[in-house]
Amino acid sequence: MSQTLADAAKQALLTVDPTEKAYLTIDLARQWREGIITDVGATDLPDRPARPAKPETLPPNKMPKRSKGGLKGRIGLLHALAHIELNAIDLAWDIAVRFPDENMPRDFHDAWVQVAADEAKHFLMLNKRLSELGATYGDLPAHDGLWQSSMETAYDLLARLAVVPMVFEARGLDATPPTVERLIANGDVESAEILKIIAAEEVAHVSAGRKYYEMMCDKRGLPYYTTWHALLRKHLRGPLKPPFNDEARYDAGMPPDYYQDYVLELPGEGDDD
Numbered sequence: 001m002s003q004t005l006a007d008a009a010k011q012a013l014l015t016v017d018p019t020e021k022a023y024l025t026i027d028l029a030r031q032w033r034e035g036i037i038t039d040v041g042a043t044d045l046p047d048r049p050a051r052p053a054k055p056e057t058l059p060p061n062k063m064p065k066r067s068k069g070g071l072k073g074r075i076g077l078l079h080a081l082a083h084i085e086l087n088a089i090d091l092a093w094d095i096a097v098r099f100p101d102e103n104m105p106r107d108f109h110d111a112w113v114q115v116a117a118d119e120a121k122h123f124l125m126l127n128k129r130l131s132e133l134g135a136t137y138g139d140l141p142a143h144d145g146l147w148q149s150s151m152e153t154a155y156d157l158l159a160r161l162a163v164v165p166m167v168f169e170a171r172g173l174d175a176t177p178p179t180v181e182r183l184i185a186n187g188d189v190e191s192a193e194i195l196k197i198i199a200a201e202e203v204a205h206v207s208a209g210r211k212y213y214e215m216m217c218d219k220r221g222l223p224y225y226t227t228w229h230a231l232l233r234k235h236l237r238g239p240l241k242p243p244f245n246d247e248a249r250y251d252a253g254m255p256p257d258y259y260q261d262y263v264l265e266l267p268g269e270g271d272d273d
């Protein structure tokens, strides 16, 4: 009896230790690529992935202010990014198998399994860098906001794609270049190089989100831009916040036509951080 992709995803989601989860993810992705796992299957998925006792998770508004400068600031930054990547591993597995009724094509599953493997690599790179700086993932508190807001879209693949890759991951594209510059200004070229590698790979994740979002729109006869805006209105607390990394977004197939109206539509309102 061979394992299905749904079983594999569930196994990864339920793995407690983050490093173990990352290595398991990379191995399961290999098994899918090599045809050792062939069927997508279906299973009941957990509402939340297994997490270790540390880091302590706090509500987003209870998170201590991160110091920006110095070694402490850099560790805080890398820790926060490692936490995002850990969540991203689980989110990719979840997208890959949560919506079997949509009968998505094989390349959809290939794409999200590859995203999971990329996120696993990103987590491992950041955690290695943390250890070089004398820290490790789990040392600092983290928040559950990303997982919680992602699960609000568990009811529909279209909503999930609209929000998780096309908003949250796209926001990562915007945030990274200034962070890279700040790290270089602080003399931390090693961390900056890691962030550059991650940023380059994240373009493909946003692109996959956009591609399958559009496929779903086509299937349902929905227009891309206004449907996206309606879903963002439902799931986000305010408009999208500039500045945007137009170039990286363009590379991901999300030209300004996608977001310019949603920024202008609700000028100056809200702050969804």
Ligand SMILES: [Fe+2]
Binding pocket: 085, 088, 118, 119, 122, 198, 202
């Ligand atoms: Fe990532």
Ligand SMILES: [Fe+2]
Binding pocket: 088, 115, 119, 169, 202, 205
């Ligand atoms: Fe990603």
